[in-house]
Amino acid sequence: MKTHFKTLLLGLAIISFTSCNAKNKKQDLAINTTKTVTPKPNKQFIKVALLLDTSNSMDGLIDQAKAQLWEIVNELSYAKCNNSKPNLQIALYEYGNDNLSGAEGHIRQVLAFSEDLDDISKELFSLTTNGGNEYCGQVIQTSLNQLTWGNNPDDLKLIFIAGNEPFNQGKVNYKDASINAKEKDVTVNTIFCGDYNQGINTNWKDGASLTNGDYLAINHNKATVHIASPYDDAILILNKKLNKTYVAYGHKGESKIKVQAEQDINASSYSKANAVGRTISKSSHLYKNKSWDLVDAEAEQEIKIEDLKQDVLPKELKGKSPKEIKSYIDNKRNERASIQKQIQDLNIKRKVFLSKQKNEKHNGLENAMTKAIKTQAKKKQYIWE
Numbered sequence: 001m002k003t004h005f006k007t008l009l010l011g012l013a014i015i016s017f018t019s020c021n022a023k024n025k026k027q028d029l030a031i032n033t034t035k036t037v038t039p040k041p042n043k044q045f046i047k048v049a050l051l052l053d054t055s056n057s058m059d060g061l062i063d064q065a066k067a068q069l070w071e072i073v074n075e076l077s078y079a080k081c082n083n084s085k086p087n088l089q090i091a092l093y094e095y096g097n098d099n100l101s102g103a104e105g106h107i108r109q110v111l112a113f114s115e116d117l118d119d120i121s122k123e124l125f126s127l128t129t130n131g132g133n134e135y136c137g138q139v140i141q142t143s144l145n146q147l148t149w150g151n152n153p154d155d156l157k158l159i160f161i162a163g164n165e166p167f168n169q170g171k172v173n174y175k176d177a178s179i180n181a182k183e184k185d186v187t188v189n190t191i192f193c194g195d196y197n198q199g200i201n202t203n204w205k206d207g208a209s210l211t212n213g214d215y216l217a218i219n220h221n222k223a224t225v226h227i228a229s230p231y232d233d234a235i236l237i238l239n240k241k242l243n244k245t246y247v248a249y250g251h252k253g254e255s256k257i258k259v260q261a262e263q264d265i266n267a268s269s270y271s272k273a274n275a276v277g278r279t280i281s282k283s284s285h286l287y288k289n290k291s292w293d294l295v296d297a298e299a300e301q302e303i304k305i306e307d308l309k310q311d312v313l314p315k316e317l318k319g320k321s322p323k324e325i326k327s328y329i330d331n332k333r334n335e336r337a338s339i340q341k342q343i344q345d346l347n348i349k350r351k352v353f354l355s356k357q358k359n360e361k362h363n364g365l366e367n368a369m370t371k372a373i374k375t376q377a378k379k380k381q382y383i384w385e
Helices: 002-036 056-077 117-126 136-146 174-183 196-201 204-209 232-243 250-268 272-282 294-299 322-355 364-380
Strands: 045-053 087-095 107-114 156-163 187-193 215-218
Touching (some): 045 056, 045 136, 045 364, 056 087, 056 156, 056 364, 107 117, 117 250, 136 174, 156 364, 174 187, 174 204, 187 196, 187 204, 215 364, 232 250, 232 272
Parallel strands (some): 187 215
Antiparallel strands (some): 087 107
16 A cells, blocks of 8 residues: 555656656746847937938039928828837938048048937038049948948838939949848938930949939939918027027037027028928927927936926026926927927918919929939838828
8 A cells, every 4th residue: 555655646746857857848838939039119210321422513403402401301290100200310421522531431420310300401501612532332331331220120221322423433333232232221312413215324223222222313403492371470480489499408508409409591592482491390299309408308217307406497497496497398298389380280271272383393302302302202102181
């Protein structure tokens, strides 16, 4: 009887050990499986690298880029992906300028990927032209190497290269650069500044086709057309009110407030309608200033109010308690949201008005870029409101 009882206990122990061991294996498997799952990024980006030829003949191209930036940004602000509005990052390169280092291929990264629209505008307005050698393959490859393109499959990653010299110049073969672009899921779009067929004959179309990008030709010397609307004055009045909702802080604050004002002036230097275009951009989700504005910084959890030191605060908040600072920021945020909504409401009416104009504008760089972006965005289920 004792022998049978011992045998029974031994059997139960074996079963228990086997069951526990199997359970542990299942747990290990579950743990290992969890570790190998890569969470899907919760943000989408439209990433645009703009590569501009700044040789002598490209004054018109640079002028178009300055004059048409805000309408391009506004068109991108209407995009949606997976029921959310994607963020925008723009990088800027210049190439083909004798003032740039020959050892670097006459190429300069003017600005890495940035969400700061004021900085993008500022850097565009800083560009000047000078004679040089235009190496398209090398500037494409440089932008692929230097920029952080990321691995989010929902991101729309685009290069726009504009110029007017043969596409196959330089020591870096543009075909090799295109292979590398495809590996990073980056689409290369080419904009030839001149005759459409001449661009084909000098490999600009081939440069786009290799990554299934768009080839476009523009008259880069054509002046930008800005169409006025009955809503422009009201929008510009709101822009002045909008600027007063920014609460500058830190060592950047004072200088960035000045940059914001300077870019308002730069936009208006082309026309009142262009200044309106910038104001509309400032009312969209794409205009972000968390590095120097307390309203954006707190909303994006860049700062904690209770941790702010007195020397980083603007004079109107010095000596205030965290509770008082919080109340002030909340009031500015509510005021800003109200003004932005008024601008957006007026912009809806403005867009309807502009759509009815017989002499519809056909701006070279703006039309080329927005057409290509929308075409390629459809492949990733982006839609436009």
